[in-house]
Amino acid sequence: MLRILKTRVLKGVVTRHISPELFKEIEPDGRELRSLIRKKFGRSLNIREVDTGSCGACESEINAANNPVYDLQRFGVNFVASPRHADALLVTGPVSKNMLTALKKTYEAMAEPKFVITCGDCALDGGLFKDSYYVEGPVKDILPVALHIPGCPPSPSAIIKALLAFLK
Amino acid sequence: MDCSELISGIKNKFPGFNAVSVSQNYLDEVCIKVPAQIFKDTCLALHAILPSPVMMLFALDQREEAGKFVVNSVFVNFKASQWVTVTIDVPQENPCFDSLAKSIYSAALFEREIREMFGVEPKGNPDLRRLKLHDEVCPQGNYPLRKDFREIQPGELAGYKFARVEGEGIFEVPVGPVHAGIIGPGHFRFSVAGEPVINLESRLGFTHRGVEKLFEGKSCPEALRLAECVCGDSSFAHSLAFSHAAEKISGPRIPAQALYLRGIFLELERIYNHANDVGGIALDAGFSFPSALASVVKEAVLQLNERLCASRYLKNVNAVGGVSSGIDPHRKQELLAALKNIKRDFDELTEILLSSISFMDRVDTAGVLKRKTAQDLGITGLAGRASGIPTDLRKYFPGIYKEAKFKMALQGSGDVLARLRVRIAEFAESCRLIEEFAGKLSDGGQIRVDPQLKPGSALGYTEGWRGPVLYWVKTDPRGLIERCKIVDPSFHNWQGLSYAVLGNIIPDFPLCNKSFGLSYSGNDL
Numbered sequence: 001m002l003r004i005l006k007t008r009v010l011k012g013v014v015t016r017h018i019s020p021e022l023f024k025e026i027e028p029d030g031r032e033l034r035s036l037i038r039k040k041f042g043r044s045l046n047i048r049e050v051d052t053g054s055c056g057a058c059e060s061e062i063n064a065a066n067n068p069v070y071d072l073q074r075f076g077v078n079f080v081a082s083p084r085h086a087d088a089l090l091v092t093g094p095v096s097k098n099m100l101t102a103l104k105k106t107y108e109a110m111a112e113p114k115f116v117i118t119c120g121d122c123a124l125d126g127g128l129f130k131d132s133y134y135v136e137g138p139v140k141d142i143l144p145v146a147l148h149i150p151g152c153p154p155s156p157s158a159i160i161k162a163l164l165a166f167l168k
Numbered sequence: 169m170d171c172s173e174l175i176s177g178i179k180n181k182f183p184g185f186n187a188v189s190v191s192q193n194y195l196d197e198v199c200i201k202v203p204a205q206i207f208k209d210t211c212l213a214l215h216a217i218l219p220s221p222v223m224m225l226f227a228l229d230q231r232e233e234a235g236k237f238v239v240n241s242v243f244v245n246f247k248a249s250q251w252v253t254v255t256i257d258v259p260q261e262n263p264c265f266d267s268l269a270k271s272i273y274s275a276a277l278f279e280r281e282i283r284e285m286f287g288v289e290p291k292g293n294p295d296l297r298r299l300k301l302h303d304e305v306c307p308q309g310n311y312p313l314r315k316d317f318r319e320i321q322p323g324e325l326a327g328y329k330f331a332r333v334e335g336e337g338i339f340e341v342p343v344g345p346v347h348a349g350i351i352g353p354g355h356f357r358f359s360v361a362g363e364p365v366i367n368l369e370s371r372l373g374f375t376h377r378g379v380e381k382l383f384e385g386k387s388c389p390e391a392l393r394l395a396e397c398v399c400g401d402s403s404f405a406h407s408l409a410f411s412h413a414a415e416k417i418s419g420p421r422i423p424a425q426a427l428y429l430r431g432i433f434l435e436l437e438r439i440y441n442h443a444n445d446v447g448g449i450a451l452d453a454g455f456s457f458p459s460a461l462a463s464v465v466k467e468a469v470l471q472l473n474e475r476l477c478a479s480r481y482l483k484n485v486n487a488v489g490g491v492s493s494g495i496d497p498h499r500k501q502e503l504l505a506a507l508k509n510i511k512r513d514f515d516e517l518t519e520i521l522l523s524s525i526s527f528m529d530r531v532d533t534a535g536v537l538k539r540k541t542a543q544d545l546g547i548t549g550l551a552g553r554a555s556g557i558p559t560d561l562r563k564y565f566p567g568i569y570k571e572a573k574f575k576m577a578l579q580g581s582g583d584v585l586a587r588l589r590v591r592i593a594e595f596a597e598s599c600r601l602i603e604e605f606a607g608k609l610s611d612g613g614q615i616r617v618d619p620q621l622k623p624g625s626a627l628g629y630t631e632g633w634r635g636p637v638l639y640w641v642k643t644d645p646r647g648l649i650e651r652c653k654i655v656d657p658s659f660h661n662w663q664g665l666s667y668a669v670l671g672n673i674i675p676d677f678p679l680c681n682k683s684f685g686l687s688y689s690g691n692d693l
Contacts, residue, residue, distance in 0.1 A: 003520055004457050011464075022471075049350045053375040055689045057400025057481050059350050060444075064470065066350075067463035081348035096692075097305045097320075098374045099353060102345050128397050132378035133312050133319050134301075153400070155480065 022069070026157055029164050030075045036167040037076035041087060044076045045163075047117070048086035050106050052139070053129075054093035057153040058120040062090070065156035072160060083109040091145075094122040094129040095137035107143055115146040117166075120153050127152065171198055174245070174252065181213035182206075194416055196565065197251050197627055204256045208266040211241050211254055215272050218252070220244045221546025221660070222268065224627075224638055225278035226653040227286045229315045231260045237288050239265050241275070242627065242640070246564040251627050264289035274546025274660065285313040285380075300373035300692055303328050312381055333359035333367045341674060345374045352688030356677075363673045368666045375692040383652035388414045388488045388621055391649050395639070396483045399656055399690035401444075404437045404482040405632030406639075406690075410652075413628025413641035414488045418619035425613035426490035427568050428605040432503075433473075433482050433491075435598040435605075438633040440469035441685070442591040442598075443514060448682040449588055450521060453530040461517045465510055472506045475499070490616030500606055511599050518592050531584040535680030537668040538582055547664045549635015549657040551684055554590045555582035555664075561631035572604040582668075584683040594633075621647030634658060634685065656690030 037045050051059060065072040066079065080086050083106045095103060107116070118139045121127040125138045139145055149162040171192055178185050178200075188201040202210050214220065224242035231237065237258040245252055258265050267290035268275035277299065279290035284298040287309075301310065307323030332340075338361050345353035353374040359367040379398055383391050388411075395410040396403040408430060415422060447462025470480040477485040477493055485491055495503065521527055537547065542555035552559045553576065560576045562569045577593035579586035625642035635657030642651045661684055669680050 003516075003523070007461065007516055007520070008457075011461075050346055051352045051375065051688075053377050053689070053692075054352070055397045055400035055403075056352060056687060057397075057403070059352065060401060060481075062350050064463070064467060067467050068460050069464060069467045079350060093375065094377060096374060096376050098300075098302045098376055099345065100305070102353065102374070106346055122397075128394050129377045129379075129382065132382055133317070134306075134376055134378040152397070152483075153481070 022157070026070060026160060029161055033077075033160065033164045033167065034075040036164070040167060041076070044078050045088065046078045046080045046086045047088045047090050048080055048083045048106065048110070049090045049092070050103055052091060052093035052099040052103050052123075052137070053096035053135070054120060054122055058092040058122075061153045061156055062092075062119065062159065065159050070156045070160065072156070075160070077163065083107070084111065086110050087114060089114065089116045089143070090119055091116060091123050091139050091143070092119045094126040094132070094135045095139060095142065097134050097136050100136045100142070103142065116143045117147045117149065118145050119149045119159070120151060122152075124148050124150065174198065174248075175200075177217045178210060178213045181217055182209045185210060185213065193624070194626060196249060197253065199253045199255060201255050204258065204265060207239075207241075207254065207256045208268055208271070211243075211268050211275075212271055214243045214252060214254065218243055218245050218247075220246075220252075221274035221543070221548075222272055222278060223251070223546070223548075223636070224640060224653060224655050225268075225275050225282065226640065227258070227282045227288050227313070228642070228651050229286060229313065232315055235260055237263055237286060239282065239288065240640070241268070242638075244564075246559075249565050251629075253627075258288055263287060264291045266291055267293035269293045269295075273544045277659065277663070285311060287311040287314065297328065300376040302373060312378060317381075328371065330357050330369050330371070331367065335361070337361055338366070354688055358674055358677070360674065364671050365669050365674060365677070368669050370662055370666055372662060372688065373692050375689045377689075377693070379693040380652055380654060383649045386649050387647065388643075388649070391652065392486065392488060393484075398654060398693065399658075399687045400481060401441055401687065402437065402632045402634065402637060402656070402690065404433050404486060405630050405637045406654075406656075407483075407486040408434060408630045409628045409632075409637040409639040410641065411486055411488045411628065412630060413626045413639045414621065414643075415619060416626035416628065417624040417641065417643055418488075418621050420489060420617045420619045422490055423614040423617065425494065425609065426615045428608045429491045429494060429615060430486065431568050431572075431605040432495070432602050433477070433485060434630065434632075435602045436469060436473055436476075437482055438598045439510070439595050440466050440473070441633040442595045443469065445682060445685040446517065446521070446588065446591055446595075448685070449531065449584065449679065450527070452678040452682045453527055455521070455524065455527050458517050458520050461513065461520070465513045465517065468506065468510050468513070472503065472510075475502060487616060489619045490614075492616065494615045495606070495609060497611055500609060503606060504603065507599055507602060511596075514595055521588075528585070530676075530679065531588060531683075533581075534584045534676050535668040535672055535683060536581065536583045537664050539580070541667050542582065542664060545663045545667070546660045548660050549631070550590050550594070550633070551587060551661050551664050552635065553577055554579045554586035556580040559635075561629060561636050565629070568605070569601070572601055574601065584679055587683040623647070632657065634687065634690075635661065654693060656687060658686040658688075658691040661686055662691055
């Protein structure tokens with residue numbers, strides 16, 4: 001316990017200390033994002049993520065956006081465990097045929113109003129996998145997509161910036 | 169053991185052995201062609217004398233040019249640093265071969281894969297359910313890896329039969345394919361009696377994207393980009409294994425500087441993933457502080473990667489023939505300085521974890537995978553080493569790792585703690601290796617050669633952070649890919665998870681799962 005306290009005190013708030021450039025890059029965007037989310041969503045934007053056949057890099061970056069360095073949650077964006085709690089569906093991957101039903105069911109399980117965000121180049125048009133016999137995508141042919149976050153994979157700061165630009 | 173010693177070894181074990189041909193195209197590959205009738209006995213003999221699980225088992229469609237299918241079964245010979253391939257012809261009129269699955273369990277999944285992808289029947293395999301083409305969406309009779317396949321033909325759809333456990337008080341808990349976290353999709357069916365799990369069946373394949381088919385007809389640089397997207401957290405290992413195969417076929421000598429740079433990138437990939445998994449194990453035991461600290465460590469490595477090669481996941485840096493960008497002295501200093509901080513943070517993290525009694529209570533003796541089970545299933549990589557199987561390509565196919573005096577991490581107990589300890593030991597070792605390799609970098613040395621691609625086939629391999637990543641590549645006269653078979657260690661190791669959770673309670677499943685740290689996309693392809 002003492003060690004945890006010591007590490008905690010010595011490390012301080014890592015969002016500030018890990019990289020000054022990164023701090024400057026994210027912080028103003030993030031603050032704006034927070035006030036927009038307060039206004040438009042009544043405090044918080046809840047997102048449910050679904051992987052429809054991504055390689056895992058997008059998931060890794062979405063997770064990274066929630067790490068203590070970027071800490072997306074402090075701006076009011078939560079990743080939730082159930083589609084029933086979600087305002088938005090975040091879809092990665094080119095939509096494998098095996099995932100089509102699961103994707104649709106997840107969307108149907110969400111309460112209105114709801115919208116869909118796609119994340120990563122595969123989700124836009126199938127990316128490198130678009131010519132495959134087993135790819136059903138792109139996502140926009142299956143669900144109404146409101147926002148796309150480009151990148152392979154998009155970096156955590158790109159994810160934050162894209163959310164901000166969309167909500168503005 | 170050279171070729172003749174190996175052959176006499178097989179003959180000792182199996183007197184009826186009689187090869188059609190034995191060839192050694194590369195120093196590290198022996199190919200034994202046998203009549204189809206003695207395929208099973210030859211494989212059994214190799215399995216026993218090496219000893220080795222089936223590392224790869226795959227088919228090729230050569231009906232157009234030769235009127236046959238070919239089935240290759242690959243074993244590894246650690247003592248001689250060689251891969252041994254047993255190959256047979258399968259006539260197209262009667263596409264079947266003798267199943268190995270009942271005697272060599274590690275062949276079972278491969279045989280199911282061959283059947284669904286080629287329609288070549290493994291005679292005697294008791295389980296013929298499809299792995300990647302789900303019966304609910306893909307009608308029977310579609311064989312995507314046949315050369316004349318164009319697209320999925322409509323037909324009658326069916327369902328999937330899970331193994332059922334029956335009896336009083338037994339109930340099933342289905343989980344997935346969409347999970348609660350930000351993670352890949354897979355379906356797990358637990359059969360539970362009271363609290364302990366008595367059977368777990370994982371149904372995977374949800375992220376199947378037809379990767380192997382997409383490789384066909386691609387040039388090597390295009391294929392390399394695709395290899396980087398097969399499994400996102402092992403993109404460098406996958407690109408390295410692919411380029412290794414392509415380089416063996418074209419035959420240039422890779423400059424030493426490129427080898428050291430590749431070593432550095434491969435170890436960087438290992439440490440960010442190990443940090444991620446150590447954090448994940450802490451999180452799944454409900455210990456959030458170390459998990460947050462681990463994600464800070466992971467982020468530091470990802471940012472370091474970006475500074476070194478402009479990609480957080482080490483994409484676009486590897487090339488067939490070398491690497492596309494080097495590390496100048498300034499960057500090298502940056503690397504070493506960052507590594508020092510990363511190491512310090514990670515040491516702090518492990519101290520916090522290992523000195524917490526309640527955490528240790530959760531991981532100690534949880535999710536045990538016994539050595540015998542692991543051997544039978546052909547468990548590779550870090551999960552294998554945690555169960556006491558000395559298996560690491562960096563040790564047995566050393567190359568640059570020999571001069572760096574690589575030390576393999578090994579544990580015996582096979583529980584979550586053992587897999588955690590393997591990661592902790594490997595993290596330290598990888599940091600040391602990176603420093604060692606960085607010391608060998610010289611400014612201005614050649615880092616890339618331009619290979620001319622010839623027709624041929626070769627096996628490329630590398631020890632990624634999960635275990636051996638294998639690429640068997642065959643090119644045509646234009647230098648385009650004719651067939652590419654990929655085996656990610658997850659393919660073997662998912663089965664290990666099903667055995668490790670037995671007797672544990674469902675709430676410990678995430679912990680066991682994370683301790684294996686397997687890939688959905690690498691398995692499903």
